[in-house]
Amino acid sequence: MTTVVVISAGISVPSSTRILADSLGTAARDHLGEQASYDVIELRDLAHLITDNALTGFPTGALADAVRRVAEADAIIAVSPVYTGSYSGLFKMFVDVLEDDTLEGKPVLIAATAGTARHSLVLEFAMRPLFAYLRADVVPTAVFAASEDFGAGSVRGGSLSARIDRAAGELADRVLRRGTTLPDDPFENPTPFEDLLNNGPF
Amino acid sequence: MQFGIFTVGDVTPDPTTGRTPTEHERIKATIEIAKKAEEVGLDVVAVGEHHNPPFIASAPTTTLAYIGAQTSRVILSTSTTLITTTDPVLIAENYAKLQHLTDGRVDLMMGRGNTGPVYPWFGKDIREGINLAIENYALLHRLWREDVVDWEGRFRTPLQGFTSTPRPLDGVPPFVWHGSIRSPEIAEQAAYYGDGFFANHIFWPASHTRRMVSLYRRRFEHYGHGTADQAIVGLGGQVFMRQNSQDAIKEFRPYFDVAPVYGHGPSLEDFMRETPLSVGSPQQVIERTLGFREYVGDYQRQLFLMDHAGLPLKTVLEQLDLLGEEVVPVLRREFAALKPAHVPDAPTHASLVAARDAQPPLVEEGLLEAGHATEGTRA
Numbered sequence: 079m080t081t082v083v084v085i086s087a088g089i090s091v092p093s094s095t096r097i098l099a100d101s102l103g104t105a106a107r108d109h110l111g112e113q114a115s116y117d118v119i120e121l122r123d124l125a126h127l128i129t130d131n132a133l134t135g136f137p138t139g140a141l142a143d144a145v146r147r148v149a150e151a152d153a154i155i156a157v158s159p160v161y162t163g164s165y166s167g168l169f170k171m172f173v174d175v176l177e178d179d180t181l182e183g184k185p186v187l188i189a190a191t192a193g194t195a196r197h198s199l200v201l202e203f204a205m206r207p208l209f210a211y212l213r214a215d216v217v218p219t220a221v222f223a224a225s226e227d228f229g230a231g232s233v234r235g236g237s238l239s240a241r242i243d244r245a246a247g248e249l250a251d252r253v254l255r256r257g258t259t260l261p262d263d264p265f266e267n268p269t270p271f272e273d274l275l276n277n278g279p280f
Numbered sequence: 281m282q283f284g285i286f287t288v289g290d291v292t293p294d295p296t297t298g299r300t301p302t303e304h305e306r307i308k309a310t311i312e313i314a315k316k317a318e319e320v321g322l323d324v325v326a327v328g329e330h331h332n333p334p335f336i337a338s339a340p341t342t343t344l345a346y347i348g349a350q351t352s353r354v355i356l357s358t359s360t361t362l363i364t365t366t367d368p369v370l371i372a373e374n375y376a377k378l379q380h381l382t383d384g385r386v387d388l389m390m391g392r393g394n395t396g397p398v399y400p401w402f403g404k405d406i407r408e409g410i411n412l413a414i415e416n417y418a419l420l421h422r423l424w425r426e427d428v429v430d431w432e433g434r435f436r437t438p439l440q441g442f443t444s445t446p447r448p449l450d451g452v453p454p455f456v457w458h459g460s461i462r463s464p465e466i467a468e469q470a471a472y473y474g475d476g477f478f479a480n481h482i483f484w485p486a487s488h489t490r491r492m493v494s495l496y497r498r499r500f501e502h503y504g505h506g507t508a509d510q511a512i513v514g515l516g517g518q519v520f521m522r523q524n525s526q527d528a529i530k531e532f533r534p535y536f537d538v539a540p541v542y543g544h545g546p547s548l549e550d551f552m553r554e555t556p557l558s559v560g561s562p563q564q565v566i567e568r569t570l571g572f573r574e575y576v577g578d579y580q581r582q583l584f585l586m587d588h589a590g591l592p593l594k595t596v597l598e599q600l601d602l603l604g605e606e607v608v609p610v611l612r613r614e615f616a617a618l619k620p621a622h623v624p625d626a627p628t629h630a631s632l633v634a635a636r637d638a639q640p641p642l643v644e645e646g647l648l649e650a651g652h653a654t655e656g657t658r659a
Binding site for chain 2: 129130132133134135136138142264265268269270271274275
């Protein structure tokens with residue numbers, strides 16, 4: 079069973095970010111085959127808990143559950159609206175909640191929506207470096223959708239759907255090569271003390 | 281089981297009056313609170329260590345010695361001693377001296393601290409936090425147990441033929457707890473030495489504390505100090521009480537809402553649900569505290585944070601009366617009734633001296649190993 083977790087930071091309901099998120103999730107599932115499923119985390123629903131986490135340092139309730147789902151996912155699709163020239167503040171606050179190593183080596187597809195195509199490089203100049211910092215395995219194709227991309231016919235027609243399909247294919251390819259992995263649990267498998275004593279980074 | 285209080289020594293404005301106590305008032309209040317703790321029958325007073333405003337928590341052994349001179353029974357401890365940025369040689373000297381002055385009423389809780397700039401202020405690198413905690417404590421452990429130490433490490437100048445003075449009282453070092461909110465390495469360290477593990481507990485959900493304590497217990501057994509349920513566990517707690525629970529909530533809420541650490545965040549009700557904070561009647565505090573045992577097992581020390589967030593001294597002293605008169609006597613009785621006989625109490629100087637004297641020194645290691653092989657042979 080392969081699980082893709084889609085993080086959607088859209089605020090309005092309905093949101094074009096969520097439409098893009100679902101399209102990407104569906105495409106990834108199609109590429110991964112029958113055993114795959116995708117699962118959407120709507121950050122709007124978690125906004126208050128995310129703020130509490132920023133102030134207290136720990137996630138609770140539905141946010142704790144979302145953090146666990148991200149950690150256990152085989153791949154992540156991260157979709158944010160563009161606000162003020164970058165990913166949204168809420169999107170970044172959620173990423174800040176994740177432990178530093180949560181996304182290490184994990185296949186990630188990045189995507190964004192905006193009112194105009196002039197923002198398209200936000201994916202390359204803001205979102206990709208963010209996930210590079212977290213040592214995620216970000217696929218080469220990033221999917222940007224401006225309002226006009228939703229205009230001429232359905233999302234699945236035209237070049238946006240071609241980009242979605244290519245990106246989802248790249249993501250599926252990484253997942254299949256990597257196999258299913260779970261993060262190390264330092265509480266289950268602590269570093270033995272002798273190693274802590276002797277293996278400081280000299 | 282031991283009950284006590286721990287403080288971080290914050291100087292915080294009282295949000296209901298806007299008045300900030302002076303450093304002098306807060307320092308003197310710390311002494312009053314400690315004396316009150318002994319008066320109402322608590323067992324432990326622990327003071328924090330900070331080297332920056334808004335705290336008055338530098339020079340902890342000065343504070344503890346002053347408290348020790350004005351009390352006769354209460355154990356003096358720390359919450360925490362900065363093992364990362366304090367020279368372990370000075371820790372060895374200061375706390376051995378305190379042990380002598382107070383006739384053994386001393387133990388310590390090691391911590392790494394949570395103020396980033398403290399590392400550079402003391403010439404250390406914060407990225408080495410865990411490694412500093414491990415190397416410094418390894419040295420401290422030897423300084424208290426070996427009369428002459430030759431030592432070389434990464435973080436301090438080498439020692440050749442060094443003797444830390446005074447030697448620990450009766451040749452028995454103070455008992456050490458290792459405190460951590462979230463680092464499994466520190467639980468591992470406590471387990472390796474057979475020292476105590478203190479879970480801060482108050483800032484994080486119970487599920488997290490359970491994982492930390494469970495790791496420590498499992499590894500304590502792995503390193504041959506006894507069975508997992510014999511490991512020495514301490515927990516933090518945070519309470520505010522009035523006879524009528526609604527009065528407690530009404531009085532504490534303005535302090536909670538703007539408190540350092542969690543203020544302006546979750547509601548009081550949410551924070552009470554997610555963390556061990558208990559605001560209510562003494563009976564509610566008793567029930568909540570007894571519940572801690574369900575996820576950490578039988579434990580040895582319960583410390584409460586009572587004097588933070590700008591609560592006035594008068595209120596804190598009233599809280600200690602309630603704690604000492606109505607809560608702790610019941611908790612003592614209930615916890616004792618639940619604890620199986622093979623689970624030890626927290627070590628004290630007297631118990632450590634007795635344990636040392638019960639073992640012929642030359643075959644100490646052999647005896648310990650026999651003790652591991654068949655449970656209960658030491659008893």
